[in-house]
Amino acid sequence: MLLFFDRWGWINWLKTPLQKPFLAAEQKIYHVSLSLKEFLNIFGNQSRQAKKIDQLESQLRQLAGEQNLLATCQQENEQMRKLLGAPLPPQWQFLPAKVVGVGAVFKIDQGSQADVAEGMAVVSENILVGRVTATGRDYSLVQTPQDSEIKIPIIFRSQQDKQPAGRGILENQAGSLVMEKVLQEESLQPGDWVLTSGESGWLPDLLIGEVAEILFKPADVYKRAKVKPLLAYDQLRTVFVIFP
Incomplete structure (x- = not known):
């Protein structure tokens, strides 16, 4: 019966007030659905982008590791070439x-x-x-030589002369290398090379540093000198x- 009345439009006066709330509800549901789809699309894109970023970062870390390894190998090869060319015993x-x-x-x-x-x-x-x-x-x-307990028997000589000009003991005093026990009559000059003497279990003729400053008074029994190391140990x- 209602279908018959609806077909002829006899109950439109009743449907119209009821349709408005339903249409408003449908419109809200539609807008919420669009917002949800947009959110899911954005979230999906962000998730895919995050995965791509992770992959790129992983590749960058791998490349950085390979580059560091290559740099280390090159450094070792360069140091080995210099070492082989250094004036050290061939055996x-x-x-x-x-x-x-x-x-x-x-x-x-x-x-x-x-x-x-x-x-x-x-x-x-x-x-x-x-x-x-x-x-x-x-x-x-x-x-x-930075260790405060170390004592190294040394010789010193000018940079132009291969013959030692004198002997002494190298110590670390308050963070500085100091040469002690140098006889007054021995010729000690700023710029002299300081090398191991080969005593007390140390191998001979290994460079340590150069004389930076001579510390002595005429009344002193021995000369002393500050030594500048040739290496930055740290x-x-x-x-x-x-x-x-």
Whole structure:
């Protein structure tokens, strides 16, 4: 019956007031649906973009690692070339090692498994870095001239002369390298090279530094001098253990 009346429009007066709330509700539902679709699209795009960013960051990290490895290899090769050209005994052999810590006594990544032993000298080119004081299976500790307990028998000579001009003992005093026990009659000049003498278990003729300032008075029994190191010990990355 209602369908018959509706077909002829006899109940439009009743439908019209009821349709308005339904249309308003449908419109709101439609707008909410559009907003939800837009949100899901944005969220989906952000998720895909985040994945792409993660992939790119992973690739960048991999490239950075490969670049660092290449730079390290190039540095080791360059240092090895300089080492082979240094005026050191040809029978000496050299084991490269990476520095894995800093300080007056630092750690390197070679140990007893590579036949590194206590007392071995460690160099960068022909410049003394220090010597091994303890070893583990895969690491060793290296004592440098920065250590306050170190005492190194040394010789000194001018940069133009290969003959030593005198002898002394190198110590670290309050963070500075100081040469002690130099006889008054020995000719000591600023700019003189300071090298290991080869005594007390140290290998000979390894450069350490140069005389920066002479400290003595005529009444003193011995001369003293400040020594400027030739290495920045806290910036070392690769060193070489000597197998004499």
